[in-house]
Structures are given as C-alpha cells and as structure tokens.
Amino acid sequence: MKGDYQELVDEISTLLGTPATLENRDFGLIAFGAHDSDDDSAMDPVRTRSILTRKSTPAVRAWFEGFGITRATGPVRIPAAPDAGVYRDRICLPVRHRGVVLGYVWLLDAEPGPSHERLTAAMDVAARIGELLADEERAGADLSRELRAVLAAERGWQYDMAVAALRTALGPDAEGLHALVCVAPWTGEDSPSPRTVPGAAAVCALPWLGPAGPYAAGPARAGGDPDTAPGGGPHGPGRGRTRPAAGGPGTTRDPAPGPGPSSGASSDGGYAPGPGPRRALAVLVRLRSADNLSPAATAAERLRAAAGPAAVAGVAAPRRGLGELDHCWHEATAAARAAHAQPRLGPLAHWSELGAYRLLTALPQAEPDPAVRALLAPAHTELARTAEVFLDHAGQAGRAAAALGIHRQTLYYRLSRVEQLTGLDLDAGEDRLLLHMALKTARL
Structure with missing residues (x-):
C-alpha cells in the first residue's frame, strides 16, 4: 500500500x-x-x-x-x-x-x-x-460490534438487520469470499484491531462454552487400583476377559494412546465435568479463492500463538457474502472444539476435515448418556481411556494393547470392567457405537 x-x-x-x-x-x-x-x-x-x-x-x-x-x-x-x-x-x-x-x-x-x-x-x-x-x-475499521451482533443473533429480523449493518460497514468487500475463524480460548485483549491480523475484515470476542484446553492423562497407575492392575488386575492373569470383543466397522487414523484434550478434564486427567474458558475470538478473513485457505490459516496461527499454548483454532468452510455467517460460526466453533478433543485434528482444524466430529459437534451439550456416566467419573479415567483406544483401533486387541503399552490380559480385564460399569456388551455393534460416541462427546 x-x-x-x-x-x-x-x-x-x-x-x-x-x-x-x-x-x-x-x-x-x-x-x-x-x-x-x-x-x-x-x-x-x-x-x-x-x-x-x-x-x-x-x-x-x-x-x-x-x-x-x-x-x-x-x-x-x-x-x-x-x-x-x-x-x-x-x-x-x-x-x-x-x-x-x-x-x-x-x-x-x-x-x-x-x-x-x-x-x-x-x-x-x-x-x-x-x-x-x-x-x-x-x-x-473496528467492526467488532457489527460482527458480534451478527454472530450473537438468532435467525430472524434481528439477524437480518445485523447482517445489513455489517454489510454496510464493509462496503464492497461484503460480497467477497470469506472464511470465519474461531480461536479459543482467547485470553488477550477484548478484540485486536483487524490491522494487526493479516487479511482480517472484522474481529470480535464472544462467550466460549467449549473446552478449557488440552490435558494429558498420567501413566497407568500401578498397585492397588483394580482398573489398572497389571496382568489382569489383582485377581491375576486370566481372571478377566479372555477374548477380544468383535471389531467395529472402522478405525481412526490416530494411534496415540492418550486421551488428548477434553472439555471436562478433571484435575487428575479424567472426564469429569469442569469449567471452561469464557471467551473465543471470531475473525472474518478475506479470501481470493475458495481453494486457498492459507490467509485464514495464517491469521489463525498468529492469533493462536498470541492466545497461549492452550489455544486452538477452527476454520469454517469458505462462503461468499455474509448471509450464512451464523452457520460459519457454528462450523468454526465446532472445528475448535474438535481440535481440543482430538489432537490429530489440531491445533488448527478445518470444518471440512473433521470427519465424524462434524456429527458429534452438532449434538446438544447435555449430560452424558446414563449408561456411561459412571465410566466417565474421575475414578475410572484409565478404564475410559482403555475403552476409547480399543474402539479407536476397531476392537483389535493386539493393536489396542500395544498402543496402551499393556498386556492383552490387562486389556481384557479392563474391558470386562467397562462392561460391568456400563451394562454394555462390547460384542454388540450398537453398544460399541454408543460407548464410542459418548467417550468422544465427553471431550467436546
């Protein structure tokens, strides 16, 4: 310029x-x-x-x-x-x-x-x-007020008026191609000037009800904990489950044994509900082509670095004009939640690459399913982790045990404990589906 x-x-x-x-x-x-x-x-x-x-x-x-x-x-x-x-x-x-x-x-x-x-x-x-x-x-220009009004409004006349105000403020740029970015948690200033963010048309801070940040579960506890006892627990090898459950219909690409980020991590790394951060940052980024999201990625990475190591970013699918900004915000926040939940997706996640998390993030943020509520308690962190890794590996006991770093007999014992706590049958496809969805959703 x-x-x-x-x-x-x-x-x-x-x-x-x-x-x-x-x-x-x-x-x-x-x-x-x-x-x-x-x-x-x-x-x-x-x-x-x-x-x-x-x-x-x-x-x-x-x-x-x-x-x-x-x-x-x-x-x-x-x-x-x-x-x-x-x-x-x-x-x-x-x-x-x-x-x-x-x-x-x-x-x-x-x-x-x-x-x-x-x-x-x-x-x-x-x-x-x-x-x-x-x-x-x-x-x-500082268009934080206009952008915030659009993203906070529900569909109807108020939303239409907010979009019209933002369109007027942006001028000819309003009809161009944009991508919406969510950076969370945001702990910086209320909303940085767009001048400091490459390619940004507008920036604002909004309430954030997603996860607080990543956590890492500690190593398996040895000793008197029956959930993690080596060699099949305190009763010795062979007293637990003696066969692997049937494999699920597919496997994820993530071989990592850890549970990764969780929306409800307890202080000891469990799945118990916990408070999340209060704000996220929304960034409307101009694009030249729907095939090139690098301007959005550049803006997201710069702001994520400013927000600190706990922050992740989600990028919505690009759209022309401003009429669907509410849908874009859903996609951007969903991608950020998924990036917290699944390390392989983050720290910068795109809505188009979320896979099953596109469905999971659309579910209401309600209490866990009654069948898995006990399993998600902090006392059973390692059991929940074991079940998730087992299901991530399509029910293949050898791969799951290797990923967890445990003996197969320990794996079988833990899975039998999971069945006892939940009342689910890990040989039944629908029960495995329910358990897998519940464990993934607990992270969101």
Whole structure:
C-alpha cells in the first residue's frame, strides 16, 4: 500500500514540477517526493520536521486548518509565514473520498505557479489517493460490534438487520469470499484491531462454552487400583476377559494412546465435568479463492500463538457474502472444539476435515448418556481411556494393547470392567457405537 501512495505522490510531483508530501487527516506523514533542489529554502523547518518526525505539531496543524483546508474541495493556496517556520508559500490539495477529507497533499508554491489544468489533473490523482485511504480505513475499521451482533443473533429480523449493518460497514468487500475463524480460548485483549491480523475484515470476542484446553492423562497407575492392575488386575492373569470383543466397522487414523484434550478434564486427567474458558475470538478473513485457505490459516496461527499454548483454532468452510455467517460460526466453533478433543485434528482444524466430529459437534451439550456416566467419573479415567483406544483401533486387541503399552490380559480385564460399569456388551455393534460416541462427546 505504501508503494501505491508513493507512486501517486511522485505522479503529482511530476505534474506540478515541485516535490509533494502526503499526510493523513491527522497530519501524519504517509509519503513524500524527492528533494533534489540546491535551494535551501525548499526545506523550511515545518517541512523538515514533518519528514524527519513523520508528523506535524498541534500548533502547525491548527495554523494550516485555519485556512479552511478541512472543508475545501479544491486546491488551497497558503502564504508563507516566517514567524510560524513556514518560509515558502504552499498549495494544499485536499484528499477526499465521498465528501470526507482523509488527508492532504502539500506542495511548495512559487510564481507563476502551476496552471489550472495541471492543478485539476493533480486533484484527479488526489482523488485516487482518497480511494486508497478509504479502502485502508475501511479494512482497518473496528467492526467488532457489527460482527458480534451478527454472530450473537438468532435467525430472524434481528439477524437480518445485523447482517445489513455489517454489510454496510464493509462496503464492497461484503460480497467477497470469506472464511470465519474461531480461536479459543482467547485470553488477550477484548478484540485486536483487524490491522494487526493479516487479511482480517472484522474481529470480535464472544462467550466460549467449549473446552478449557488440552490435558494429558498420567501413566497407568500401578498397585492397588483394580482398573489398572497389571496382568489382569489383582485377581491375576486370566481372571478377566479372555477374548477380544468383535471389531467395529472402522478405525481412526490416530494411534496415540492418550486421551488428548477434553472439555471436562478433571484435575487428575479424567472426564469429569469442569469449567471452561469464557471467551473465543471470531475473525472474518478475506479470501481470493475458495481453494486457498492459507490467509485464514495464517491469521489463525498468529492469533493462536498470541492466545497461549492452550489455544486452538477452527476454520469454517469458505462462503461468499455474509448471509450464512451464523452457520460459519457454528462450523468454526465446532472445528475448535474438535481440535481440543482430538489432537490429530489440531491445533488448527478445518470444518471440512473433521470427519465424524462434524456429527458429534452438532449434538446438544447435555449430560452424558446414563449408561456411561459412571465410566466417565474421575475414578475410572484409565478404564475410559482403555475403552476409547480399543474402539479407536476397531476392537483389535493386539493393536489396542500395544498402543496402551499393556498386556492383552490387562486389556481384557479392563474391558470386562467397562462392561460391568456400563451394562454394555462390547460384542454388540450398537453398544460399541454408543460407548464410542459418548467417550468422544465427553471431550467436546
């Protein structure tokens, strides 16, 4: 963007035959033309300070604004004032867009001065600068309130009004291609400026009811715990289950034995319900192509790093326009929840790659199924972990035992304990399905 401003300032300098400088409406320097004159008076103290410090003093600003430059729609000639440090006459070209002044182009004036035709051409270039400044201002505007209103509203007239307000604020960008990103948990400022997030059109913070963050279960407890007793528990090998349960219909890609993140991890790594974080960050990211989500991934990774090691990010499927932002937010939050629940999906998860978690995240966040409630208690953490790994490996005892680092007889014993606690038959496909879904859902 700076290069675009510099090219336009150089174009004005060439048109009028004198160095030009561009400042925003707060008199902050944006770009300036080269000074190759041998005339020392070409650089009076005001211009020198502006270039060296990239801003003007409040006194200088007030003095120039006294000539009506904030209201002018055409060139304004300002006479020299040595007492104010202005040794040369100046011409100010107001930079406006849709009637709003966004900046000023400054030129040194000398007799006979540029012709009316050249000044008109320079004002046309200033209008192009105004379009760039307006685009940059719109892109960097804090639209957190508008985005939050859309994502917090339910379908109906309130949602439609919120979408219309966000569409107006975004201007032409509103009809472009976007992806919505969820970063959670968010522990930073309320909502960072979109200017600090690559490709972001709007950012806001929202309540988060998902998991608090990842946890890792400790190693299997040895000794008197009957759930984890080596060699089949305290009763010795062969007293527990003596055959593997029949395999399920498929297997996951994750061979990891640990339970990974859980929405309800207890202090000892169990599945007991626990409090989650209170906020997530929503980021609306502009895309150029539905096939390239790298802008969303870049924004998500930068914010996730700022949020800390417990944070994950979810990315919704890309959509054009703003009408389905509520569905996008469901997808982004679902992907973030899944990234917490399943390490192989995170720390950056895409809705399109969630697999079975697309269905699981759509389930109501209710109490665990009565059949598995006892199994999810902290006292039976290792049993629950064993059952999940066993089902993840399609009921193949050898692979499950290897992943858990235990003997097969220990595995069979634990599975028999799971059946006793739940009343489920691990030889029955529907019972295995219920147990597997309950264990996965407990993480969400």
